[in-house]
Amino acid sequence: MRAARIRHGMWITAVAGCIVASVTAAQASEVSGLPDAPRHAFVTAEDLSDRYAANRRYLDEAAAAARRMDDGDRARALGALAAADRNFLDVSAEGDGRAVEVLGDLAHAQRIALLVPGSDTTVDTFDHLGSRHGSVGGGIRALHHQMRLLDPGTRIAVIGWYGYRAPRTKSRDAVTPARAREGGRLLRDQLHRLRELNPGASVTLLCHSYGSVVCAEAVRGTDRRVQSGLTGIAVFGSPGMDAGSASELGIRVPFWAGRGSRDWISHVPHVQLPLLSGSVGFGADPAAADFGARSLPTGDSPHGDYLRPGSLSLRNIALISLGRSAQVSHG
Secondary structure, three states: OHHHHHHHHHHHHHHHHHHHHHHHOOOOOOOOOOOOOOOOOOOOHHHHHHHHHHHHHHHHHHHHHHHHOOOHHHHHHHHHHOOOOOEEEEEEOOOOOEEEEEEEOOOOOOEEEEEEOOOOOOOOOHHHOOOOOOOOOHHHHHHHHHHHHHOOOOOEEEEEEEOOOOOOOOOHHHHOOHHHHHHHHHHHHHHHHHHHHOOOOEEEEEEEOOHHHHHHHHHOOOOHHHHHHEEEEEEEOOOEOOOOOHHHHOOOOOEEEEOOOEOHHHHOOOOOEEEOOEEEOEOOOOOOHHHOOEEOOOOOOEOOOOOOOOOHHHHHHHHHHOOOHHHOOOO
């Protein structure tokens, strides 16, 4: 009990430091002379290729602008995203940016896995989503490959959804639900659009770290149009979901939660405390037995590597995304 109080006290002190640090934190890379990000109307199946091409042109132009400003890191990141074999539903290079990448045939997929990343995601770090190992595209490519290996006969698509303003880890935004509430609304909109684009697809939400708070906001009390398209939710490395239990969220599909044995987030107290005009922390641990989620075995995965090629966590997350719950390992 005393050790727990000490951890909570240290956490509160760290939170206070984050709040102070966030006031003076350096801003994200701002590139002068950027072209305007494409503004797309609702996309249909027939429009997808045109939308991908327009976003690729924008990324090329934005990378060129970054090079003119001698911002080599941003230029390299944008240049990698602009590769001819990559397709984006949405992109922006302003500030921390925005990027929603699609792998596979989205319009005709039978199963869609949508990954919502957590803190510190920017266009510069987008290629590390879920894994810091492997090829360009990080974990979403590893997931796409694993799903195809496990079920080559199913048409699949994987989406890396950096469609919200992810907080920085060392900021007050990372320990409050404000960014998640905004992100949850945007994610709900994305799920609506997917439902209209491909009404027959089964969609699984994969929620990493702070992204699990975003997912909670998106599905909490959501309407039937979203619920009817969802067939599963998996959260991993979660700081909490701003809820006391799965039933409080109203989740009506298979819901999984796990945390790797080497994930530093296990040292973060799963509490929610009043602070100033709001609160800090996200409450109960979704991976705890009494939260009400199914256990997602994730082995020894560290916090940023749940989609590492060859890992237990990647295989189980792929099986959940394919709707093959009975084959998920038990440890």
